[in-house]
């Protein structure tokens with residue numbers, strides 16, 4: 001156990017990767033609960049599609065350092081657009097929107113394909129490059145995390161009221177449009193912060209799965225949030241450790257991002273199984289009169 | 290020597306003056322006129338699509354007026370929001386939402402608590418009392434969605450009570466509600482009225498209008514009557530409101546069967 005879960009992180013680059021993944025996992029798990037409550041999985045998916053060309057363009061314009069800013073601009077623009085679009089009607093699995101998103105994605109792919117190291121670059125953008133996390137990148141992630149957590153703490157009551165009962169929240173004077181913009185911005189920020197480390201494809205799993213698993217285990221928000229955060233962080237740690245161990249000691253090259261997602265899915269399955277067992281056990285009936 | 294000014298006559302809780310609401314080119318409400326005094330309840334009666342929910346939203350300041358004026362407690366709807374509470378239909382809310390009954394009721398205090406502060410003991414006490422008033426004090430820790438439809442409706446009323454409103458708006462609160470919950474809702478509404486709150490409640494059920502409300506407003510896009518319950522709920526007016534059919538009379542109680 002020690003050898004797998006502690007040992008690898010003696011190396012500074014592994015320690016940085018661990019810190020980055022655990023912070024992102026906890027952050028995405030927390031924000032994922034908001035996505036779950038607002039049923040924004042589809043919107044989150046849309047964001048990851050539009051952020052991708054932003055990443056590519058940022059990279060083409062100014063290299064590694066441009067990725068974050070390209071993603072940030074694309075993410076912010078998408079957050080605003082989606083807020084306006086959903087203002088008057090629910091955006092669901094709409095065919096037109098799906099085509100538009102795929103177009104964005106294709107633009108990103110075409111732009112990367114003009115580069116010489118095409119495959120390597122594409123893989124990095126889609127699946128991230130966790131092992132090359134720099135201290136500066138870690139600082140950026142921490143700053144985004146602080147900003148997102150601050151927004152969620154300040155807005156926790158309006159966000160809860162709006163998620164549970166939008167009409168009631170509007171009636172009591174909350175500005176729904178602004179709250180939705182804040183929500184979309186928060187999700188966009190997490191996607192942006194995760195892009196370099198885990199890529200645009202895997203971040204969706206980081207945002208959706210821990211919250212879903214936590215919801216299976218508990219129906220109390222006060223527990224769901226910490227469970228999702230811990231699950232996200234733990235999956236980051238375990239996934240990284242397992243992929244490292246497989247690569248070094250067993251000659252089996254596992255992509256760390258993918259391994260993190262598999263650990264998450266495994267966690268979700270365990271949660272589902274546990275919930276099924278608990279529900280099967282007969283309990284003293286507490287029925288509503 | 291008397292230096293204090295004459296006590297002002299309190300403004301009506303609700304004053305509707307030629308209220309007209311349009312969705313695009315279609316008028317949803319036309320020239321609605323009426324007044325509700327503090328401590329009084331008015332029932333909004335009319336078939337589906339009559340504009341009952343629209344009128345409630347207009348009173349909340351959530352839909353713009355195409356004409357006329359609404360004043361709530363002497364103020365504009367937007368300015369009066371702090372003193373107005375709204376009770377939506379319970380079955381419009383997601384029963385899977387992970388929130389406890391106690392948390393729902395505490396939402397009624399959110400505007401008082403603010404954004405960053407923790408809930409004070411006074412807020413928790415107000416929420417507890419409100420839940421007690423609807424007879425569900427023992428359910429505080431249950432998940433909202435595990436309660437029956439009628440109980441959920443009572444929880445939403447408790448949330449409104451916790452906000453200490455001076456005008457309470459309920460949109461079809463009795464739909465699909467069992468007899469026990471119906472009585473609990475009626476009792477809680479009566480208590481609010483005793484405390485001087487005005488109540489606007491939309492309903493299909495004329496018997497409940499008789500039980501809970503001094504006044505009725507007969508609506509079907511335009512207004513077919515506004516006044517004391519007994520005098521206004523005449524068979525003729527009801528027939529006019531409901532378009533001449535889908536109406537059953539039973540003794541002095543009138544029950545509207547809607548398709």
Ligand SMILES: Nc1ncnc2c1ncn2[C@@H]1O[C@H](COP(=O)(O)OP(=O)(O)O)[C@@H](O)[C@H]1O
Pocket residue numbers: 312317335336337338339340341342343344
């Ligand atoms: N947001 C809206 N946009 C357009 N038309 C609406 C909207 N809400 C309600 N309507 C229309 O306005 C009329 C009144 O609706 P509503 O106030 O919901 O009636 P009720 O609550 O009495 O059933 C109906 O014809 C309905 O179709």
Ligand SMILES: [Mg+2]
Pocket residue numbers: 341342343460
């Ligand atoms: Mg209605």
